[in-house]
Amino acid sequence: MSRDYGQYCGLARSLDVVGDRWNLLIVRQLLVAPARYRELQDGLPGIATNLLTDRLRDLETAGVLQRRLSTEGNATTYALTEWGAQLREPIEGLIRWSTPLMIRGAQGDDFRAEWLLLALPAVLAGHKPTRSATVGIDIDGDVIQLRSTRSGVVVSLPDGREFDASLRTDAQIALGLATGLLTLDDVAAQIDVEGDRTAVQAVFAR
Structure with a gap:
């Protein structure tokens, strides 16, 4: 066939x-x-x-x-x-399109923190950070680095830069913050922030 x-x-x-x-x-x-x-x-x-x-x-x-x-x-x-x-562009488009499907969380599905290296740039595209900052997001011991610049947010593995703040959370909340469906105030009791909280706000600012 x-x-x-x-x-x-x-x-x-x-x-x-x-x-x-x-x-x-x-x-x-x-x-x-x-x-x-x-x-x-x-x-x-x-x-x-x-x-x-x-x-x-x-x-x-x-x-x-x-x-x-x-x-x-x-x-x-x-x-x-x-x-x-x-294929990066159409795949990032599908990731953004998937936002309503991701709200319900993993529900037992497998997850790898490395997938955020593609997902976060997709949902953060077009963000205009309010200041320069470098933030580490710790998800089950795996750390992703978010660095806000004048042109947007750069997502990568840690490259040795000192973090202005570290955020310990889970993938669902990290994606919610990145898409703007959640704010830091919404999830204050579910996250652990060390360092400059305004740096985290700057990275996720829309």
């Missing part, structure tokens, strides 16, 4: 390439960083080994990703091609 839609339509042809189950989540992982096979498997809880192998092969054949030798030993690393990396 043909796996394509057979339609001369940009959406249909895009879905021919990335519409299969797991494909966009593989791209999500590689938007965070190039990864080895085992790292991809760890970041995609629930995927079968043979299915991951098949999806990687299909995405490579389509030109979305490429294999290269890691600088550490002879391990193979998977990375997006320049064309594949252009």
Whole structure:
């Protein structure tokens, strides 16, 4: 059976390439960083080994990703091609669109803090911080760095900068603050802030 839609339509042809189950989540992982096979498997809880192998092969054949030798030993690393990396914009759009679906929380679903490296920039796009600040968000021991600048908020792993404040919370509240559905006052009893509270307010200001 043909796996394509057979339609001369940009959406249909895009879905021919990335519409299969797991494909966009593989791209999500590689938007965070190039990864080895085992790292991809760890970041995609629930995927079968043979299915991951098949999806990687299909995405490579389509030109979305490429294999290269890691600088550490002879391990193979998977990375997006320049064309594949252009999926960041539509994926960030889907993340923003998902906001009503995320309000109810994880409800037992798997969660990896690294997924916030893609989700937070998506929902913070267009924010105009009220001041420069660097804030660490600690979620179950994993720390994500948010740095407000004149042009917006930069989200990354900690890069050695000193934090103006640290916020300990869970993913649902962090996303709620980033989307503006929650304020610090709303969740005061559910978060732990160390340092300059106004720095946290600046990062999440809309």
